[in-house]
Every structure is written in structure tokens, then in C-alpha cells.
Amino acid sequence: MRGDKLKQFLFVLLAVILMTGSAVCQDDNKGRVNLPRAVGSDGDVKGPVQSQRRVGVPNVVGKTLAEAITILDSAEFKVKSTGSGNKIKSQNPAANALVSPGTTVTLTR
Secondary structure: OOOHHHHHHHHHHHHHHHHHOOOOEOOOOOOOOOOEEOOOOOOOOOOOOOOOEEEEOOOOOOHHHHHHHHHHHHHOOOEEEEOOOOOOEEEOOOOOOOOOOOOOOEEOO
């Protein structure tokens, strides 16, 4: 019984650490946090655990295609363009959406 309570306590502690982002941990300077070890619900030691970095999508609506590509490339996004013309009419994902770096942003001209 005592071992089960310890496992439950460690599991809850891990959940709190992951939700708050505060713990003795390492930041790899790329926005990812590496926890040294994690304990699974089965009590087995797992690790390391990484949380995925999220970045906001820049607003490129109204920009020229060349400007939009430059902005999105510098922010680590892939770009797909549809339609004709030179000005961006819409984008998907929308401006300020939090997504993983490398996500493809579709621009409609």
C-alpha cells in the first residue's frame, strides 16, 4: 500500500511540474525543457521528457508574397502558396496561432 501511495504522489508531482514548467530541469536554448527523468503511472522510470516548443505564426496578410516568404522563413515555417496575384489575402494557420516550428503556412493570394 505504501508503494502505491508513493507512486501516486510522484505521478501527481510530475503532472504539476509539467503543467507549471517549474522544476530542476535543463533548457536546451531552443525552447524545449528536458526533465532528467519522469515516472510513469506504472511506476517505471521513463525519460527524458521533452515538451514541444510552440511559436506564434506571424501575420503576413497584406504583404507581398516575397515579404511573406521572408518573414515566415526567418520564423522557421514552411510556406505553401495558392492563387494568383502578389498580395496575401489570407493565411492558414491564422496569425498568432501557436504551432510547432516547421509547420507549413498556406498563403492565399
